[in-house]
Amino acid sequence: MQDFTNENLDLSLLPKYETVSLNEVDKKYWKVILLNIVVFMVFLALAAAFLFFLLKALKPQPYLFIGGYVLIGILLVVFYAISVKKRGYAIREKDVIYKSGIISISTSVIPFTRIQHITLNEGVFSRMFQLATLHIYTAGGISGNIAIPGLPIELAKSIKEELTRQLNNQEANGN
Incomplete structure (x- = not known):
């Protein structure tokens, strides 16, 4: 039987999501x-x-x-x-980050492995300015879901395609 260990992590060595440069939503x-x-x-x-x-x-x-x-x-x-000025997002190699809020600032870091599906939503006014909202649904339920509004439609479509490709690769690899 293998010995069980559960050592403490050195928290100073963990990656800091706060240092990631976030993209702003479109000015439109x-x-x-x-x-x-x-x-x-x-x-x-x-x-x-x-x-x-x-x-x-x-x-x-x-x-x-x-x-x-x-x-x-x-x-x-x-x-x-x-x-609007406080919102930001980043798409990294293994996760998506979304930050929003004024009084209570919320930062979500969603690993690709937790994403269930992705949808695009174009509201009436958003469509007038060629913008969309990217909805990312997670296995964690509604508390883990995020919606990134104010993305140019072409960028939102390309992000959706890339995330879908990542999901398909995970399924093909059995993850």
Whole structure:
């Protein structure tokens, strides 16, 4: 029988994902976000107008509605602007890295061996700017899945093809 060992690893020798230079999402992705904010703000204005007229008997202050509406719009633009600048991704030899977040920063490192399948999604506004979102699904379930938005469609397709090729190679090698 073989002796069992379980030695401690020298943590200073482990590779540091923090040192990887991440690619930014395409600059046109900001336009997609702005269009989404505009659509949301239109629906919010309609809901606020409906509520204002519904509560007319209570004599609501229109300045509160308008002030709240403007504040929400400004906060959305500011938070999304910061969010876009903080997003980044990298495709390395053996894994995919995706980083996002403003207050709580999330970094996912997904080894190719954990990837189950990959899909591309082109939303209405994204399609207008030739952008796509690359969805990578893992064996770890929903917590391990990532979506990388704001990729130029041709780049997203080539990344998907490369990852699919890696998956097919793993299956052919029995991994």
